[in-house]
Amino acid sequence: MSSGLRPARHAWAIVMSCTTLTACSDAPSVGVLGAYFPDWLFCIAGAVLLVACVHVLLSRSRRGAWLTPPAIVYPALTVLFAIALWVVGFNL
Numbered sequence: 001m002s003s004g005l006r007p008a009r010h011a012w013a014i015v016m017s018c019t020t021l022t023a024c025s026d027a028p029s030v031g032v033l034g035a036y037f038p039d040w041l042f043c044i045a046g047a048v049l050l051v052a053c054v055h056v057l058l059s060r061s062r063r064g065a066w067l068t069p070p071a072i073v074y075p076a077l078t079v080l081f082a083i084a085l086w087v088v089g090f091n092l
Contacts, residue, residue: 047081
């Protein structure tokens with residue numbers, strides 16, 4: 001019989017189970033006063049505040065017409081700022 005083949009199958013099964021479990025980790029969350037919130041929630045809130053600041057600054061300087069159409073530009077800026085905050089705040 002092929003007794004030498006059996007340990008190789010077990011080793012292969014162990015390697016495959018380890019590679020599938022490597023992606024499992026704790027959820028990326030931030031504790032605030034005992035409650036845990038996902039980190040992307042804070043990034044989106046910060047991005048909305050940054051977009052509001054950009055809107056105010058451009059409106060006061062009379063350059064608000066640069067961002068047209070606003071229905072596309074402001075959500076795109078929100079996504080851009082949220083991803084930037086996530087990278088800077090949680091991945092560096």
